[in-house]
Amino acid sequence: MTPNKEDYLKAIYKLGGMETLVNNKQIADTLQIAPASVTEMLGKLKREGLIHYEAYKGSRLTSEGIGAAISLVRGHRLWEVFLMRHLGYSWSEAHEDAELLEHITPPRLIARLDQFLNHPAYCPHGSAIPRSDGQVDCMPLQPLNLLFVGEASRIRRVTEEKGLLDYLQGLGVTIGASVRIVEAGAHEGPLTLDLDGKRVQISYKAACQIYVDETARL
Amino acid sequence: MTPNKEDYLKAIYKLGGMETLVNNKQIADTLQIAPASVTEMLGKLKREGLIHYEAYKGSRLTSEGIGAAISLVRGHRLWEVFLMRHLGYSWSEAHEDAELLEHITPPRLIARLDQFLNHPAYCPHGSAIPRSDGQVDCMPLQPLNLLFVGEASRIRRVTEEKGLLDYLQGLGVTIGASVRIVEAGAHEGPLTLDLDGKRVQISYKAACQIYVDETARL
């Protein structure tokens, strides 16, 4: 296993490769690698028993591949917790450095880190940390932009993308904060939020990347 | 800079490449790489301005190379402190995993780790941790085997080699412990030590890898 292969597995995992077939273009776009190179690497991953892959059809993780991907994600998110909780990292910094650390984290380090951090259930961005047995629990969430005006909910997760994270953290967005849409600009205009009691304006595009509790819809 | 090149720089540094010329064979032995491959890599490091290198003569670090090597060693030793102090690692485990972590530790992570650990001066094996400005302080030490029978001193550093570390830690050897040679077997036979009041037998070869304060010799 190499860092490169790990990144492929993680990409396939995040693109839904546990359930559905993932097509090459998505992987190429995610990893910023030429489609031809993706084809080549998928051949190797298949030969190594990490993915099911049929030419022109797409790829899906084998149970071995799932294990590798989940272990990687587990390491990544545990590092994020450590970096923010103990080293004072920002949202985007934590994600960036965890991206490196994940690749050189042997199982014993993952285990001890988990213990040191007291078995956290979520990363600082709100994603669930897979348990050591591979279990991942998920809550039903919806993007903030789909909330009705006036409807209240709670922020549970944000998409991990450097620019977005810096923007949101600058605005004071936090996981667990209560939120209500005060006003929604027309044509996907900015949203005015009541965020933990404070009035905040946020772009529509950013709101699509913030996930809140699915409140009961009648 | 790649992990491989970093390991070359670190090897040269540890082989005395700040002061003296280091010859290729030493590097090849240290890194377990064929001499031909070493020649090739040294050419690249020279082209990149990290070492002075003259064919058949040997190599020496440039100031840029010194900076890179020292930063690597600093990261390595800070990780060791973290792994032992907070994650319950053993001497050899800490060294092993730090060997991986050192290569993907950006400057900001080194800085925050240093702060989190409260600017430790020594790694768990007793080596000085270079300061952020590159300064490294060293005490005058001597190998334990050179101590006279009956003479007392204090253990300050051990050589970092997995097998040795496990052996010594199993024996109860610690940094800072007081030590006195009770009896020395002939022909480089085992030494009987008084280690913090406890009687311990240790191989001559291992004693050569334990460094103690240079006590005043008359």
Place this chain on the structure above:
DNA sequence: AAAAAGATTTAGGCATACCTAAATTAGCGA
């Protein structure tokens, strides 16, 4: 000073993981 021994370099290869350009295939709409 020559020969032997040891260290180093050169030459020729291999594996990994990328790329671009040129086929090829699949899927969709006319």
Place this chain on the structure above:
DNA sequence: TCGCTAATTTAGGTATGCCTAAATCTTTTT
């Protein structure tokens, strides 16, 4: 169903970093 487009694969090539075997240089020994 034919053809167009988009996705994918194949072909050919690059850079890194390693290897072995064969020169070549240096140092030591006789």
